[in-house]
Amino acid sequence: MKNFKEISLPDLSHTTLSMAYPSGQKTLPESGIVLAADVGGTKTELALFQIKKKKLVAIKSERYATTDHNSFVKAIQHFHEDKTSVIDCACLGVAGPVDGDKVRGVNFAWEIDAKKLEADLEIKKVLLINDLQANAYGLSALKASDFETISKGEKSEGNAVVISPGTGLGEAGMYWDGAYYHPYATEGGHSNFAPGNELDLELWKFLHHKFNHVSWERVISGQGINNIYDFLRNYRGEKEPGWLTEQLKGDSPSKVISSAAIEKKDSVCVETMQLFLKYLAVESSQLALKAKATSAIYIGGGIPPKILSLIDKKEFYKNFINVGRMEHLLKTIPIKVVLNDKTALMGAAYYAAMGILK
Template sequence: MILAGDIGGTKTYLALYQWKQDRVDSVREEKFYNADFESFEEILSEFLNPPEEPIDSDEFEDDPDSEQASGLPDEPIEAACFGVAGPITDNRCRATNLPWVIDGNALASHLRIPKVQLLNDVEAMAHGILVLRPDETELVNGQATPTGTKVLIAPGTGLGESILYWDGDRYHPMASEGGHASFAPTSDLEIDLLRYIRTNFLHVSVERVLSGEGLYLIYQFLRDTKKNEPTWFAEQLPTGNPPALISEAALKGKPEICVQAMELFVAILGSEAGNLALKALSRGGIYLGGGIVPRIVPLLKDKRFTQSFIAKGRFKRLLEALPVHVILNDQAGLLGSASVAAQLARAS
């Protein structure tokens, strides 16, 4: 049995798998809201030792598995891997958006297993790409290719990037903090956006605009410079999740300010995806993941994304041929952690 987890800024997903070689469905899986817990160890304890529910003794009288009423299989955990939203150093992570320090070696002692591997959350998602099924991605540019270096760009709470280096035999997913590189505007409107953001931030990273908060910041820029925010929509924003409301409104085509905000977001995403593709020469494909992208697939099929993606001068023809995939499975990070845990179990 292996244990896998995806620890984000807001939620944590944990799952148990009987994963030996190829991908299998989880035996048990649960979602936790981090604000309800003081540490990751508390979440682990609740997942591995859930409160027992009342059992009908007549129903289970002749059931040989009745001792497993808690929902946990009576089989030891051999290995574990957790993707964490933050940089990993010496198998230890101070989470970026949580007051937690997660130590893989300490967790191994806590779980009484030989090895617990920590991965950056986007690195875990990169491992997940390698086990996705064909129907769990959607092609939005180019033609699919079987091999070659791949890249991953994932806007969500923040902006994650990763490279999957192809050595001619297998892939090597690598962690990156590319989302904190400087934002490079490519149009007059984007230059104005940069100037707007620089009134509050000395360094404007790509993550500052390509994230949930970034989408809302783009909306605020258009509101303050174009003066086209309708009152009825302005009244909705304080009552909900602004990035989600903006993206949903853009897909419906109104109000116009939301359409414009999402068009600008998509153009910047296309440009950054093209930058990453060139830096890694990712003939194996570009993968778009994270919490925002799967919800805006129709907008990514629009020419605005493709035009920004290929607008790299003499390398336009190269980029036109590169496949761009949208990751539709929102548990790619969890699957990636599980695949690494399975490798650890096989090696032990």
């Protein structure tokens, strides 16, 4: 299989974070086959897991560009064309607001209908959750080596949050009931971007003219990197180097910009990433305050692990705690970057396995 990496997930009683599931069960079932999916704006990852001896073991995995198929049904049919295993339950973590048994992606054109998938693909049960909710569930399977710590904070029980810049900006909460976390989805990435100084205000004006509504996703995402770069190139009045113009014609301008910043090849690219990280720190603190996330804030998504060398931890922390009277609270919150790009897939696998029990 393309991109296959063996994944073995422990029983829930041996995970690092205790999660609550709708079934109310605390351990994995004795047996079963589950399909897990991480459906994003850029890529879709599918994996088939078998429950063996209270562990989830991946037996098949594949990654596609989301645009490779014109529907999710086609993607699964291609992935599971041999139908050698009967799927007991599937969980799809999807980048979009889930409405009961349906979801339409924000950054891709598919509409996914769980009941239709059950019928078309002969799957016993299909569950839909937001991709950030899947990310939150997947945190329970991670090891210490799967994190890069920005600030240790203080060990404290309480709520946690996840913020994940990638194709878009995902945000989720994790309510702590005293024994278990209850992950829940939000669409906080689409809330209003708030300028904090004159430069931010000029950026807001630039983006307001272009998009009308300026959300945090417009500045903290792959497209956000492009937006900040376009603004700064215009605002600073610096001519774009020819080599950069050519590279930006490719499929991933944000990757070109971040790479140029890492290599310090262009001052506007460097400033672009500095602003991106500043806004990530600011919105992380806003999310932490709104959820009173005293346990931790987890920074996931496809971008942060790739730009670790650009993260000035002291500068990030300074921007994170710059909230006036609540600075003392934010100083206690651990800030961790999630390095494992399988987190959402693992969370969907757990959710599907626990769905067998309902």
